Amino acid sequence: MTSATPVVIYPPDEGGGRRVRVAERILGRAYSTSDVARLLQEVGLQSWDEMDVVRSALIEWRGGGPGVWTR
Template sequence: MVSSTPVVIYPPDEDGGRRVRADGSILGLAYSVRDVVAFLQEAGLQGWDEMDVVRSALIEWRGGGPAVWTR
């Protein structure tokens, strides 16, 4: 379950995937905002959509914001 601990989206790797971490656990490798939504829904945020991910202060984007998926 995702708590108030930030969700960290790491910089894109050489294939454009970004690791998604919440509560100290890697949730998966995202290739789009839609993937981030799916991981967060699986972690307990079922009501979240793409706009929630883009706008939320709970998300810490490293190496570029939600529009960056390449190195």
């Protein structure tokens, strides 16, 4: 993954998890911005942290921004 690859964070599910997708690949489910950062680190963005997740224009937040983790 490159830092130019779009990331989609889907709306929270019933349990408060949000699917995280990079390109056509679902990376997993996140329950916080730190989970999103960890998933992105696992696919090559090792230097990313929670603040990168919150600020990045490469991330498309669906169903609420980085502060929304419940329905």
